């Protein structure tokens with residue numbers, strides 16, 4: 001596949017040295033970028049909309065970097081393109097434009113054996129552990145299934161032992177290998193899904209809402225499995241969730257999406273405590289505060305007007321402008337470029353009028369209807 | 370059973386709704402299963418009671434039993450539901466409809482299926498005024514438009530002519546709320562009213578509900594699985610586990626010092642408040658299926674405090690102090706800890 005040109009004007013951060021070591025968990029995120037996306041764009045054909053558009057803009061110039069062993073949180077409201085992005089990262093969907101690099105190589109250009117070898121490196125854990133596991137297969141068969149297409153990875157004689165090992169790694173027992181999905185609870189099924197993803201020794205696991213479908217009292221168990229596996233194996237996660245406290249707990253870095261674009265990204269602590277994009281600020285302030293939260297949250301609630309516009313007719317300029325209380329003339333005419341924060345070169349926001357440290361804390365105008 | 374969720378110490382705030390010993394049975398191919406067991410709670414005018422629990426614990430069944438909207442496969446086997454002092458479960462169907470219809474309303478989780486796709490939203494909103502207030506067609510339409518305006522639908526006169534599928538998820542939820550509060554009920558049951566919505570829209574809907582509650586002094590029973598929503602929105606909380614209420618009391622008190630190991634475990638497992646990337650304290654195992662609730666305490670297989678007595682004696686919801694109750698034999702150990 002011919003390389004499509006990088007979208008111009010996007011600030012390039014990957015490859016620059018880590019200046020904010022505090023944001024990285026000890027022992028991880030030391031290497032360069034493992035996975036790098038630039039200007040990813042994906043549209044879908046849809047029935048003609050009210051304005052005559054037949055193209056749905058699911059992704060529009062998305063830049064993303066995942067480093068070895070880190071967790072990148074991906075947040076945003078329903079339909080903003082998180083799962084589409086995940087599908088592109090997994091090569092399940094081909095972007096209309098933009099580039100993808102794993103360890104410097106474009107996986108879409110690979111064929112045959114080398115493609116197969118690449119596929120192994122990125123795995124997926126799905127939201128719904130009920131729908132994603134074949135009920136006719138036992139847990140052991142489900143975990144071993146990926147080896148069918150990668151027969152050289154684990155010698156046949158080793159496989160049973162390896163299945164048992166994987167089951168134990170995710171907190172199940174070796175004897176569970178013979179049981180079928182319907183005999184497991186939701187949390188246990190999600191563990192099987194994780195063990196299956198691990199079977200191919202991936203370097204990145206894309207987790208799309210991995211705990212959203214689980215009982216509240218079971219979510220922490222599954223998050224713990226993911227945390228422990230990362231410490232042990234050094235696998236990187238792209239962690240997609242609409243639950244902001246969960247993302248805050250899991251992520252080293254975070255990317256916030258709105259209508260097919262990444263509007264803000266950076267070290268998780270910086271983004272969560274000092275959001276620069278008005279959308280991030282409103283998202284954080286809108287989320288109800290957990291009873292155990294320390295009091296570093298936004299002091300005033302910003303209640304946004306309206307809902308996310310349709311991705312078939314996204315607004316011109318800044319896509320957030322129809323709901324933004326800071327919007328000015330320029331926001332309708334010019335697409336804002338990613339700009340680093342004055343005090344944080346890794347912390348990017350795509351806004352003409354980003355929130356300044358002096359705006360925070362004190363009075364912040366609420367955008368009421 | 371003793372123990373009610375929020376013992377009435379109402380100072381000037383009348384009790385709007387009182388539920389006692391409510392049990393609901395489901396008929397299944399394997400025989401009857403009790404999915405709601407001896408549930409009791411009380412809500413005062415102008416206050417919010419949160420019914421907090423995980424998926425499948427029986428929150429919706431409780432609400433549907435209270436509202437008289439149970440599926441035919443389910444049946445109330447015991448209990449009382451007192452609305453303005455009258456037990457509506459004992460009323461004749463027609464009496465129940467004329468009292469409970471206007472006085473007690475419900476908002477469902479799924480706004481799309483709760484609206485009729487073939488009628489305009491204007492005519493659906495006008496219906497309660499025509500039925501219960503015998504308003505003329507014209508007057509009812511006018512009231513419907515006012516109501517749409519009140520819940521924040523832009524251009525209500527124009528939008529009244531539209532059909533449900535032409536509205537976004539948030540707007541449909543606004544319409545359902547409008548329909549529910551049309552007759553100014555004294556009690557509103559809201560079953561996960563924002564679960565299907567985006568965070569920024571959830572905030573809008575919660576704000577609308579809080580405003581309406583203040584304006585009309587209705588009592589709100591807010592059903593949710595979200596601890597943060599409870600912390601922010603409710604005055605009282607009743608925590609449900611496996612079909613029954615295991616702890617209740619004022620939200621601030623319960624969350625600051627829970628008196629049931631389940632409540633305690635839930636609060637501890639919330640990521641907020643723990644260092645980033647740390648292993649979270651978690652409750653082991655998962656909730657039992659309703660058909661396989663163990664004898665004794667339903668939580669015992671997962672409980673760090675469990676001992677022999679828990680396997681044999683079911684702990685009733687018992688008062689543990691002013692306005693508080695717990696269904697644990699050993700709640701004192703948590704209170705003292």
Ligand SMILES: Nc1ncnc2c1ncn2[C@@H]1O[C@H](COP(=O)(O)OP(=O)(O)OP(=O)(O)O)[C@@H](O)[C@H]1O
Pocket residue numbers: 044045046056057058076077078079080081082083084085242311
């Ligand atoms: N195959 C497809 N055909 C047409 N439209 C699609 C297709 N796949 C996704 N979309 C649209 O693209 C947009 C982005 O979808 P995506 O599933 O990536 O959102 P998301 O952020 O994962 O949302 P959610 O939080 O609801 O899972 C949505 O408007 C969606 O309806």
Ligand SMILES: Nc1ncnc2c1ncn2[C@@H]1O[C@H](COP(=O)(O)OP(=O)(O)O)[C@@H](O)[C@H]1O
Pocket residue numbers: 395404422423424425426427428429430431440442659
């Ligand atoms: N119509 C039905 N048929 C069979 N089982 C049902 C039906 N409705 C609810 N249940 C079961 O009853 C239990 C309680 O359900 P519900 O009140 O909906 O829980 P919650 O609202 O707390 O998630 C669950 O185990 C559920 O699967």
Ligand code: SF4
Pocket residue numbers: 277278279318319320321322324325326327328331336350351352353354
């Ligand atoms: S670019 Fe303008 S409209 Fe967009 S977020 Fe910034 S201020 Fe708001």
Ligand code: SF4
Pocket residue numbers: 629630631666667668669670672673674675676679684696697698699700
């Ligand atoms: S009664 Fe026993 S098993 Fe039940 S919550 Fe209390 S200590 Fe735990």
Ligand SMILES: [Mg+2]
Pocket residue numbers: 082083084208
């Ligand atoms: Mg998705």
Ligand SMILES: [Mg+2]
Pocket residue numbers: 425428429560561
């Ligand atoms: Mg329910």
